Amino acid sequence: MRDEEIVERITAMRQRDSVPARIGRHDVRMETMRLGAAVGELTTIFRVRDGAVTLLRADRGSFREDVAAALLDAADETPDELSGRVHVQPLTVDDLRLDRVVAYRSEMGWTGDPELDAVTTTIAPVHRSEVRPDEPTAAFEDNIGMLMRLPINTWSRPPKPRADTRQLDDWPGGRMRRSRRTAPWPAEYLFTEVAPDLGSGVRVEASDVRGHRLVVSRSWDRLTGTLTLPGTDTELPVDVPRLAAWPALAPIFAGGDVTLATLTGSGRRERDVLDVTYGTEEGGIEVPALRSLDYCIDLLDVILRELESWAVFASRSDAVVQVRCEGDKLLWLETPDAEAGSSVGKYASLDEVVQMLTVLAREDRSAVAELEDLTTVIWG
Known part of the structure; x- marks a missing residue:
């Protein structure tokens, strides 16, 4: 296609006029529009030359002429055939945190005209930590749209490793x-x-x-x-x-x-935390996670709401206290002894359970055996 025909077809497909402009040493056409809070002011720049289109976009009012000029300069070094993969090269612009140019033939299109999309190369600033050189274009566009949600058109953004x-x-x-x-x-x-x-x-x-x-x-x-x-x-x-x-x-x-x-990083040991696993009929089994003592105490209210709900609390050295709801506001509290194949426990008040969890978190031991009126349960 002739360059003039390409400009005419872009204008017809997008149903808006573009303005001729000069950026650096490049003759381009520009569009600027406002698209709401999510996108803000969007500037679209395209250069038509020798039957091909080079496309740039800057949203959220992030357009900068010096960045656009550097991107267009870099586009001149981009291979004509990208073969379904992205091309990455260095970018250096003062006060810009993004330090790479990515160029690719978009599989998502931009005009809705397959012939135009086939001759369009999109270029954008990215950071070295965001894209693998020569990765498939489809994978890169998935990262932009769904996986990484990389805001590639926001030139003022920080890197997103x-x-x-x-x-x-x-x-x-x-x-x-x-x-x-x-x-x-x-x-x-x-x-x-x-x-x-x-x-x-x-x-x-x-x-x-x-x-x-x-x-x-x-x-x-x-x-x-x-x-x-x-x-x-x-x-x-x-x-x-x-x-x-x-x-x-x-x-x-x-x-x-x-x-x-x-x-390697030093740091104080976390205090007042326990590894907790719990299960309810309504919510299923929650995976083990390290939680604060306050979280574990609040969890007792959840356990008490439903018969047969349970929770297992473990300390740093793997001391264990566990509870199970066996009636209306009735908690069975126990500590297991794997070597003996048994556990000791009792029906406990909420205050007793809170006391046991506090000792477990702060002293890294189970104190259940120190309670009165205990029952030994033989496993199996």
Whole structure:
């Protein structure tokens, strides 16, 4: 198609006029519109040259002429044939936190005209931590739209480091499922909202775009595991507080330098916490998670609402106290003795159960055997 015909077809398909402009050394056409709070002011720039279209978009009022000029310059270095994969190259613009250009032939289209879409290359600023060079275009667009929810058209945004993640062990009821394939997650979300609450013994694998492979599990109030360096069999130990995991692990996923010092973090032991598993007929079984003592005490009200509801509380050294609702406001309280194949317990008041949970959390021991009027239950 002739360049003039391309401009005419774009105008007809989009049903709006574009304005000729000059950005850097490039002749382009521009559109600006306001699309509501979610998108804000959207600037669309397209350059038509030699029968091909180069497309840029900036939303939320984030358009900058110097960024657009740098992107168009980079587009001149993009291969003509992208073969269904993204092309990534460096980008340096003052006061811009995004440091890479990604170029791709969108499989989602932009005009609704397949012939125009076939000759259109989309370019955008990204961060080195967000995209794997030469990854399939379809996978990258999934990351933009559904998985990472990468706001690729917001040029003023901070980087959103990516972690290609899979769960290696079963975690019934957990936030993830065991999988052989990885899926991209926002790394910060993974290590602030998911990994700190991993079930005991559940391992998660997360890789950055450079190929660092991290495998961690929760060890009480810490995340522990190994980091394998890209292209090697070298493994470094990882041991960080679970609630401060992201500050410690961010350099891996943000594209920074990785040293042994970054993979270990000191921190105070968490106080007044217990590992708790509970089940109700209505809600099913909740997976083991480390919770505050206050949470565990409040949970007793949930257990008391439904006959046969139960909860198991464990301390750091695996001392155990468990309760079960066996009647109207009636709690059976016990502590198991696996070696003896039995447990000791009693029907307890709410105050007695609260006392036992407090000792379990603060003294790391079960005090059930110190109560009066106990009954021994032989298993089996």
